[in-house]
Amino acid sequence: MTDTNASRTAPKASLLTIDSHTKRRQAAEKRFRVYGIVAIVIGMLFLAVLAVSIIRSGLPAFTKTIVEVEFTLTQDEFDAAEKQLFKTKAYAGYFNAALLTKLREQGLDVEVDAKAIERILGKTGGTIREFYRANTEQIGQPVAFKLAAASRVDGYFKGRVSRDTLQDSRFMQLSDLDLVDALYSAGIIRQVFNWTFITGADSGVDNPGGAGIGASVVGSFFMMLVVLGLSLPIGVAASIYLEEFAPQNRITDFIEVNISNLAAVPSIVYGILGLSIFIQVMHLPQSAPLVGGLVLTLMTLPRIIIPARAALKAVPPSIRDAALGVGASKVQTVFHHVLPLATPGILTGLIIGLGQALGETAPLLLIGMVGFVARGYPDGFIAGFTDPNSAMPAQIYTWAARADVGFYEKAWGGIIILLIFLLTMNILAVILRRKFERRW
Amino acid sequence: MSFTKLTASAVALAVSATAVAARDNIHIAGSSTVLPYASIVAEAFGENTDFPTPVVESGGSSAGLKKFCQGVGENYTDIANASRRIKDKEIAACAENGVTDIIEVRIGYDGIVFASQANGPAFAAFTPSDIFNALAPKVMVDGALADNPYTQWSDFNADLPAVDILAFIPGTKHGTREVFEEKVIAAGCEATGAFEAMLDAGMSEDEAENACLEVRTDGRSVDIDGDYTETLASIDANANAIGVFGLAFYENNTDKLKLASMSGVMPSTETIASGAYPVSRPLYFYLKKAHIGVIPGLKLFAQFFVADELAGPDGPLAQYGLVSDPKLAETQALVEAEVTLN
Numbered sequence: 001m002t003d004t005n006a007s008r009t010a011p012k013a014s015l016l017t018i019d020s021h022t023k024r025r026q027a028a029e030k031r032f033r034v035y036g037i038v039a040i041v042i043g044m045l046f047l048a049v050l051a052v053s054i055i056r057s058g059l060p061a062f063t064k065t066i067v068e069v070e071f072t073l074t075q076d077e078f079d080a081a082e083k084q085l086f087k088t089k090a091y092a093g094y095f096n097a098a099l100l101t102k103l104r105e106q107g108l109d110v111e112v113d114a115k116a117i118e119r120i121l122g123k124t125g126g127t128i129r130e131f132y133r134a135n136t137e138q139i140g141q142p143v144a145f146k147l148a149a150a151s152r153v154d155g156y157f158k159g160r161v162s163r164d165t166l167q168d169s170r171f172m173q174l175s176d177l178d179l180v181d182a183l184y185s186a187g188i189i190r191q192v193f194n195w196t197f198i199t200g201a202d203s204g205v206d207n208p209g210g211a212g213i214g215a216s217v218v219g220s221f222f223m224m225l226v227v228l229g230l231s232l233p234i235g236v237a238a239s240i241y242l243e244e245f246a247p248q249n250r251i252t253d254f255i256e257v258n259i260s261n262l263a264a265v266p267s268i269v270y271g272i273l274g275l276s277i278f279i280q281v282m283h284l285p286q287s288a289p290l291v292g293g294l295v296l297t298l299m300t301l302p303r304i305i306i307p308a309r310a311a312l313k314a315v316p317p318s319i320r321d322a323a324l325g326v327g328a329s330k331v332q333t334v335f336h337h338v339l340p341l342a343t344p345g346i347l348t349g350l351i352i353g354l355g356q357a358l359g360e361t362a363p364l365l366l367i368g369m370v371g372f373v374a375r376g377y378p379d380g381f382i383a384g385f386t387d388p389n390s391a392m393p394a395q396i397y398t399w400a401a402r403a404d405v406g407f408y409e410k411a412w413g414g415i416i417i418l419l420i421f422l423l424t425m426n427i428l429a430v431i432l433r434r435k436f437e438r439r440w
Numbered sequence: 441m442s443f444t445k446l447t448a449s450a451v452a453l454a455v456s457a458t459a460v461a462a463r464d465n466i467h468i469a470g471s472s473t474v475l476p477y478a479s480i481v482a483e484a485f486g487e488n489t490d491f492p493t494p495v496v497e498s499g500g501s502s503a504g505l506k507k508f509c510q511g512v513g514e515n516y517t518d519i520a521n522a523s524r525r526i527k528d529k530e531i532a533a534c535a536e537n538g539v540t541d542i543i544e545v546r547i548g549y550d551g552i553v554f555a556s557q558a559n560g561p562a563f564a565a566f567t568p569s570d571i572f573n574a575l576a577p578k579v580m581v582d583g584a585l586a587d588n589p590y591t592q593w594s595d596f597n598a599d600l601p602a603v604d605i606l607a608f609i610p611g612t613k614h615g616t617r618e619v620f621e622e623k624v625i626a627a628g629c630e631a632t633g634a635f636e637a638m639l640d641a642g643m644s645e646d647e648a649e650n651a652c653l654e655v656r657t658d659g660r661s662v663d664i665d666g667d668y669t670e671t672l673a674s675i676d677a678n679a680n681a682i683g684v685f686g687l688a689f690y691e692n693n694t695d696k697l698k699l700a701s702m703s704g705v706m707p708s709t710e711t712i713a714s715g716a717y718p719v720s721r722p723l724y725f726y727l728k729k730a731h732i733g734v735i736p737g738l739k740l741f742a743q744f745f746v747a748d749e750l751a752g753p754d755g756p757l758a759q760y761g762l763v764s765d766p767k768l769a770e771t772q773a774l775v776e777a778e779v780t781l782n
Contacts, residue, residue, distance in 0.1 A: 204483035
């Protein structure tokens, strides 16, 4: 039995020897894996560079240079200062004079004059006035004040300003640094953790030492409350209706296409909408987290509806069939069976949506939340929504644009706080998702 | 979780917020040049009075005035900051929306300076003609108007360094741009004789004026639409470039930038106040008289802004870089009497 055909078509190679075709396939596979690893390494590298640069530039924001001096304000001085128009300057004047006398008494071996002290101290009047207005019983008593030093003194300790680069200007002179050194060794000037940065509100452009991100964290928090409270129910209701109840016709098709389109609309457009509708037609307050939240809700909605629908679609039809089979109504099927199974997917979409909303600056530009908003903390829960406030990304943007380099590190420090806020939000969502996760 | 309850509470919240009327803080918008000064005054105002700290928005003179002119009432801004005077067109737009009694307050002067990298080439002295020759699309070459042939500063002025021309100038939406055009480019256009040549070539005066203000589009002149920090970043990246800054911004960054004189005068608060330095402009804010008495503390804020303690030569505004107005007393009287435009 000679089977010439078979011998002709039979492979010449055996399984044990690798032919060129197999070799090529295996090489391609190996190459692909290498590409994948390279892609991941590049991604991680960028992430590492980003993280390192943020932390390196942002960490100085968390320390500040203070001048610690014991100071007694007399009742006469208090009354005299309160009578003036520019009261805080009067307080700063008393404080500077007291410091000057004290330094002369101590006998530092460098020259001290009033102008130099003024340049070394930051803007102190506001803090002093606030303290005595709140603690009138302390008038006449010695009080140890810890006041922020001027931006350039702070920069000297953080390496921003050095003897080589410092140009004599009205902000700081080279001789001032000798005084700063002397005060440092006398323990009057030192560096402490910057609580003001975490708890405070924005400060004027000439006072980087007094700037804090706390108020805008509160602003962002209230905005996120509005976004969460509106976009979650509206978004989920819309996606359930579209996915489970709506008839398939031209109108629903039209709506679907438009939701996808809205997800791609640049965010600034929502800002214009917010200005013209919420502020000018509905007369909601300007610069308020409520309006910011409403604008961001509009922006976030399509971004929540799309993944929510995908999550609903991913629930196996057998679940619905089984529920309907045992006699559940359509609404019972959706709320008792489909929605709980879709919750993890919906939460993922929600977190991505909220994360985007949290970092958004452009729409806030037009409703007055970007700029100088330094009202401090709102008086109550409702006021939190309506009082003018900024938001974290807006605050960071504002700081980055200021002339004084002291604000630059504040901007980076703000980014660290923003990332911590975002991370907390994400961790919460992951925990919730774990709780709801069900496998089938 | 009940969605109906959540939605209902959210809607109720929105409605209750609408009911909360009566804005208690002053709202300001406008020029990014005036913003730093306004923020210093706003902070001091919050610290020194029982009124809340005003909100100051940025966005540019034109945008601020546009917002200002949209109407009278709590939902509209009280004050517009501007780095130029309000235009007749804008006053008309204001009047259309019922904004009629506008108080103009001049807070001081701002110098516009030319600066380059502190350790870059020696740009020490410019004249308007130099800037015009460097940046205009058509300049005078051998007595005739021609396409700008210059690639290096030394091509037209041997005193300037032999480096490639690159300038970062304020974008068209900046109030600074107008001063730059009017006091530098237009002056250079006339001084080099290009304006005459354009007229001789048959252009009308208006056409020639507009042609004078054009800048070359071959990449040697770059418009910066952002803040001065963006200009500074561009200068940082280009050792041979020059940039246009406000004097206050320069004084905050003396370690990175060095100044050049204009027409032989170094910019400083003194030379600008005396008028010797040619490139400066007044800064203003505009106030709605109708809002005085409605928004708490509005008039006090205006008085506070121009008080000697704030805007005077020893005040914090001058400390930051504002050139204080020698006629500040007149402005104070004007605010006191609530004198409106026209």
